[in-house]
Amino acid sequence: MTAEADEPADVEAAVADAHRREWGFVLAATVRVAGSVDLAEECVQDAYGAALDTWRRQGVPRSPGAWLTTTARRRALDVLRREQTLRRKLPLLAEPGVTPGADEAMVDQEGEVYRAADLVLAVEIVSPGSRRLDPRVKREEYADAGIPHYWIIDLDEPVSLVACHLAGEFGYVDSGMVAGVFRTTEPFRVEIDLDALL
Secondary structure, three states: OOOOOOHHHHHHHHHHHHHHHHHHHHHHHHHHHHHHHHHHHHHHHHHHHHHHHHHHHHHHOOOHHHHHHHHHHHHHHHHHHHHHHHHHHHHOOOOOOOOOOOOEEOOOOOOEEHHHHHHOEEEEEEOHHHHOOOHHHHHHHHHOOOOOOOEEEOOOOEEEEEEEEOHHHHEEEEEEEEEEEEOOOOOEEEEEEEHHHH
């Protein structure tokens, strides 16, 4: 980094130059860590945004491309770790990525057979690559399958949860987004410190 903070115009020019010269390299390096182009693109965009702020305070680094690559890859690792931690800490009552229809069945690891009608709750963890699509598509699929409760957890800070319940022919009705501590008695009594999921 340079010894002192740079002028905003100099920083913006440095970020624009790094974008022209380094975008493809930074993205390719981040895809290798993220395993997904969608996640990598979001992390690279975050890195460029962070560069505008950090470089104003600390100065433009000697190697902007390396700084951006390191920042984007660390962001991807953070997202992947956060998703892994959440999956480990929150017992999912519906297998992720599998939405049984009303007549279809799922088989768990012990060979137990479940139908959608047997499920009380589906929990969906929003991932960067499916942020725009999953909350709508999965919501419709779970409602069509007749699963009475559906929770959507977003791991971006602040971690939030939207609890939905089936309202007949109208599909799911939201109870509103909650951050911090989520408490409910439906479909069972539970209290979840959402920040602890990270």
